Amino acid sequence: MNGNPDRNKPVCAISKNKDIKQAVFDALSRIDIPDLDGKHVLLKPNIGRNAKMSTGVDTNPEVTEAVFEFLKAKFNASYYIGDSPIMGVKCREAFVNSGHGAFLDRSDIRFVDLDSKKPLTLPITGGKILKEIKVSGFIRDFDYIISIPVLKMHMHTGASLGYKNMKGLLYKREKVKLHQLYVPEAKKAYGFKELDLAIADLARVLEPDLVVCDASYALEGMGPSAGSAKQLDTVIVSTDCLAADIAALAIVKLDINHVPHLMLIAQQKSGVTSITEVATIPEDIEPFKTDFAVPPAEIMIKCCKVNLIDNGSCSACQSSVFLFLKNNESLVGDYFAEYNHFNIAIGSDIKEVPIDTFLIGNCTANHIERGTFLVGCPPSQTIIMETVKKKLADKT
Numbered sequence: 103m104n105g106n107p108d109r110n111k112p113v114c115a116i117s118k119n120k121d122i123k124q125a126v127f128d129a130l131s132r133i134d135i136p137d138l139d140g141k142h143v144l145l146k147p148n149i150g151r152n153a154k155m156s157t158g159v160d161t162n163p164e165v166t167e168a169v170f171e172f173l174k175a176k177f178n179a180s181y182y183i184g185d186s187p188i189m190g191v192k193c194r195e196a197f198v199n200s201g202h203g204a205f206l207d208r209s210d211i212r213f214v215d216l217d218s219k220k221p222l223t224l225p226i227t228g229g230k231i232l233k234e235i236k237v238s239g240f241i242r243d244f245d246y247i248i249s250i251p252v253l254k255m256h257m258h259t260g261a262s263l264g265y266k267n268m269k270g271l272l273y274k275r276e277k278v279k280l281h282q283l284y285v286p287e288a289k290k291a292y293g294f295k296e297l298d299l300a301i302a303d304l305a306r307v308l309e310p311d312l313v314v315c316d317a318s319y320a321l322e323g324m325g326p327s328a329g330s331a332k333q334l335d336t337v338i339v340s341t342d343c344l345a346a347d348i349a350a351l352a353i354v355k356l357d358i359n360h361v362p363h364l365m366l367i368a369q370q371k372s373g374v375t376s377i378t379e380v381a382t383i384p385e386d387i388e389p390f391k392t393d394f395a396v397p398p399a400e401i402m403i404k405c406c407k408v409n410l411i412d413n414g415s416c417s418a419c420q421s422s423v424f425l426f427l428k429n430n431e432s433l434v435g436d437y438f439a440e441y442n443h444f445n446i447a448i449g450s451d452i453k454e455v456p457i458d459t460f461l462i463g464n465c466t467a468n469h470i471e472r473g474t475f476l477v478g479c480p481p482s483q484t485i486i487m488e489t490v491k492k493k494l495a496d497k498t
């Protein structure tokens with residue numbers, strides 16, 4: 103290991119380089135990785151969506167490739183790469199669209215669609231809201247899991263980083279369940295919302311062994327899918343996920359208070375809560391820091407305020423809605439000019455729904471009499487656009 107970090111603190115290496123492969127090599131070479139010879143090693147990038155390279159939505163394939171190259175040169179292990187994307191997205195397709203297509207048919211690393219094997223149910227001892235969780239049936243095949251998230255903001259969890267990326271190891275709809283938990287007594291008892299409690303519970307059984315956080319293109323603003331990419335050319339590496347997540351927040355001038363599930367995880371594992379408790383390499387991280395937009399408290403687009411009613415939705419419907427709003431500002435403006443409101447609802451727990459609301463996704467079916475229902479799980483942004491257009495055309 104290079105440098106001389108404080109041995110009582112978890113170590114986190116940060117590297118910045120326009121040549122992102124070099125940044126990954128530099129950071130990985132500065133931390134202690136155990137001997138992985140003979141082990142079964144999973145690379146778990148975030149490939150949850152059909153997003154193009156450099157958009158900050160999925161992991162940059164150059165980062166994933168660099169992690170693999172570095173490890174392969176060092177350790178004679180069996181390597182795997184896989185993910186389980188959000189509802190409505192096919193794993194192979196997302197790999198291709200995100201630039202990871204070359205990983206699908208290689209002989210030196212095995213691609214696994216994590217949903218393609220019968221799931222396992224893991225008990226969660228001490229879980230605050232989850233007592234068990236259904237995970238990928240491949241989970242027992244791996245000795246060492248490398249979380250390779252993108253540094254991105256998230257409307258519902260503050261940010262999506264190393265721990266949040268582990269949600270891709272949940273089996274199919276189990277990911278949706280986390281967004282739809284309604285346990286008011288737990289929320290009241292612990293003072294955190296259900297989704298945050300659930301992600302923290304998940305960390306009790308799915309702790310990554312190594313985190314390589316990709317901030318080559320980080321996502322600011324309306325994450326996890328409709329924000330704006332900011333090129334930072336940076337990677338953050340640690341064998342302590344909490345340290346990596348806190349360091350990633352520090353470089354965008356945020357702290358643990360921005361991400362409730364990290365506060366919970368820090369409590370439950372008596373882990374670090376601040377960047378001052380992390381031994382960073384280099385010690386001075388000021389040169390990496392940058393201003394970064396957090397998710398907006400409300401959705402304003404140029405013309406008007408969108409009334410988004412969102413309770414118990416999952417990432418898939420959120421993505422469709424945010425991408426629709428991002429890509430159809432003038433259509434929403436025309437609709438607003440005609441109706442003087444633009445109401446849109448997602449999620450299974452919505453309650454007060456105003457008349458004339460676009461009800462997005464099967465979860466909203468109970469409110470069908472309150473507006474225009476769009477079937478799907480999720481309906482795509484194109485279907486939303488076509489439905490809004492049709493409603494507008496019918497009126498004018």
Ligand code: SF4
Nearest residue numbers: 416419463464465479
């Ligand atoms: S309808 Fe939307 S919110 Fe409901 S489960 Fe499907 S994708 Fe998730």
